Amino acid sequence: MSHAQIASIAQHEGQTVTLRGWIHNSTPRGKLLFIQMRDGSGFIQAVMRKQAVDEELFEAFKRAGQESSVELTGLVKADTRSKLGFELSVTDGKVLQSAEGFPITPKEHGPAFLHDNRHLWLRSKRQFAIMKIRHLSVQAIRNYFDERGFTLCDSPVFTPNACEGTTTLFATEYFGQQAYLTQSGQLYQEATAMALGKTYCFGPTFRAEKSATRRHLTEFWMVEPELAFADLDDIMDLAEDFTVYCVQHVLKHGREYLEMLDRDLSKLECIQKPFPRMSYDEACARLAELGVPVDPEDDFGSPHETELTKQFDRPLLVHRFPTAIKAFYMKEDPDNPLRAMGVDLLAPEGYGEVIGGGQREDDLDLLIRKIDEHELPQEAFAWFTDLRRYGSVPHGGFGMGLERFVCWVCGIRHVRETIPFPRTIDRLTP
């Protein structure tokens, strides 16, 4: 007898198979027992008839609580009464461990309770679907860059210096020195891109931001491509093409998971090129037209962002932000030094910033001046300025927050559900 997987149950129609998994929920109905079983690959309904199995077995399954581990053998039947289209008509089985009082019942629960039980909550159908979509997103990201000649060159997690101020850095002791956990792999990608042309890193990043919002984690995964010989337009083209690829990949391979989450698929189907693009100044003018004016020398906030993205059914690229509010490494607009060659990709439906990036300052003297202006120590950036000393070229890249992407694609409210064990300002466990 072979063990089958629920995910590929259609191949076994008309056959007798054995499934190994857990009782997701069960409903006794007299001499019938309906078992919602999951095996990690999917969910299926098994029907146990008292007359068809050993009496002791029937009683054992009737007593077995939610999340008991079990083995079930039966005939795979096409059945329209089951949501999957297939049902297991049980002939034999075994309760491996009979569980009692599983805390996450099929009824309603609050977020604090669910997160305290994250190790068990991952077994629910909704979390199963989200983790599958996260996986497909990672697959899409890697495929995209690998198929286009990018070389994976991961940046270090321990770093000696801050690139955007120390208040958002996690500090740690490193053999007697102060070290920080990385909040971006970008500076190192600028080095690898000069060595290999097109590179990317993909790993966890850490930010000690005191942001308790539905869009923030203190530990999150970021993919950061960097290209030599690229200007702002190239970066925007890449961000656009990449986003379309990733969304369409999930849509193509993860339809069943999106349906489990009741995602409106039409909202994802329309994520196609071209994306609307507007400069920051154009965005401010548009906001004024929409009746939400903004001070053009001050960055606009999340309500402004939402108002802007509501105008479109696909992501919006906003470029050329005020230099004053952007990081030291960002290139100034040659046409206007008050504007920097940065770009944000704002996802629709109120999801907001998913990608941030731009063209980097490639002029040695300007970069050294910017480091001073930002009151950063030159010596910490000696290796970074070397990149402009030896064969500087126009270059750029961006970072995409994986969890924000997954949150948008899933159409869920909070990023904390998009990572197996979220780390937020007020949660370190489980």
Added chain:
RNA sequence: GGGUGCGUAGCUCAGUGGCAGAGCUGUCGGCUGUUAACCGACCGGUCGCAGGUUCGAGUCCUGCCGUACCCGCCA
């Protein structure tokens, strides 16, 4: 860093200053098409913590703790 709301059974919640409640979970029994089943019974309480007002506080006041959401900042 700023603002707002909520803490009552394992969970989700109701509770008018006057006897501590419901549904679900769990345990036991019943039921042949359920999928958050249903019917009957049982089990289940430091009303977040500390102080105050009052004849009397789950309920009103103060502080603390926890939690949720919004803003700022970002991906």
